[in-house]
Amino acid sequence: MSWYQLWVAFGTIVVKEVRRFLRIWPQTLLPPAITMTLYFVIFGNLIGRRIGEMGGFDYMQYIVPGLIMMSVIQNSYGNVVSSFFGTKFQHSIEEMLVSPMPNLVILLGFIAGGMARGLCVGLIVSLLALFFTSLHMEHAWITVLVVVLTSALFSIGGFINAIFASKFDDIAIVPTFILTPLTYLGGVFYSIDMLSDFWRGVSMLNPIVYMVNGFRYGVLGVSDVNVAASLVTIALMTLALFCYAWWLLHRGVGIRQ
């Protein structure tokens, strides 16, 4: 295929993915808006007032970046895992497999679709946060870089999950038993400096810590970890998972008999 045709094919997947999550917005865009508003009200407003300051900011301000990241992570992952598994389940993946479109374009298309939803929800949650607190970007470029990379990373994660999934249960396991605990323990609600040395060390193995803190640094200018290290960690993980997903597609795992 020519570059132009590749671009058309890529755009086709992205349009299809965006149309999908917009069509089912009560399942894709509304729930994170509601959940995050509840977080803002309960943790930020009600409980947060008693907690006082964290990292030099009032609690509401402190948790907002983490909550935005949490929704970006969940929605990027969720979009690709359910959409790609859905195409496998309905066999409409065959529409792509019979076409001359290379695997790389399929992979990039779904990643872009997941990022579109993740970033869209991130934006919605950010706007909602403005009703509760003020946000100013300390380092806009870092904020954007971290959120874009994180969204890409978890889109790829969702893709890999969908490749291996053979039934609907399989697409709920990772989000429930891995993503959610890692996110809650990823410094969304607290500074890991509050932990004992041991648990602090353990937390440093949690990749989400780097993303939440990278983003928080971008917005508030404070971070528990070295920001450069954060960015490098996220970028390397993204690259590694990308190659793995591409290789799985190439092998036809879970797709071609």
Add this chain to the structure above:
Amino acid sequence: MTALSIDNLRKTYKGGVQALRGISLEVEKGDFFALLGPNGAGKSTAIGIICSLVNKTSGQVKVAGYCLDRERAQVRRQIGLVPQEFNFNQFEKVFDILVTQAGFYGIPAWIARERAEHYLRRLGLWEKRDNAARTLSGGMKRRLMIARALVHEPEVLILDEPTAGVDIELRRSMWEFLSELNRRGKTIILTTHYLEEAESLCRGIAIIDHGVIVENTNVRALLEKLQVETLVLDLAQPLSQAPEIGEFSIHLRDPRTLEVEVPRGTPINEIFLELARHEIPVMSLRNKTNRLEELFMRLVEQNLPGEQY
């Protein structure tokens, strides 16, 4: 020029089922070709391999001269597939399904929209363009898949049991549509269980059974192979024993039904003379089955399963 050439193609699924045991096949450009075979013969597997949905175990496939191993993209561009099972996104709109499929082939939306309209109109689905695919009837879904297979204007159209679950009227109009496409030069390959379909539509034919091609010829030559026809006579009165009539092999299927095997080129007058002499009135006369069906059964019986089954 060959549209499709398959050489010694084998497929063993995980779990050990040998779906194809070395099939070879050629389909000429412009042919209307039937791949016939009973359930589980390996038809869909062969098509799956040609269309990149199934990985082959060994063997060679060429489409319009392009090799499946080395020129995958070109091979895929040449083929339009109408699969056996519905495989579109049930929630998408009919029109979007076509435009999206064209997009996967790199066809920009403004061209794809024109083509989608053209094919939806030709297949009588234009009124349904804004409906979600799941709201279509079974026959409409089948036609949707035909339109989708044509939207990138392939050289070869492959249909896996296109008329399964389609009523007679729609089947006829589908046949007409396919014949028209074929007249305009498109190579068409279809699999079917309906032998009538192969007989009335197709020129080339291959019969596959248990992963082996048992016959590969053209429909006319195949029919000529049929040396014996069986006539079924319904009698007015019950008989206890079949009468003897010259050289014909006769047997009594039940007291009121006689079956007579007639070798090709033999006049059947003698049968009636003899029956009249025995005072056996005949009420009606018919052919036992579709002739092709008979031949098909015979070929398939000769190829009874080997040790693998």
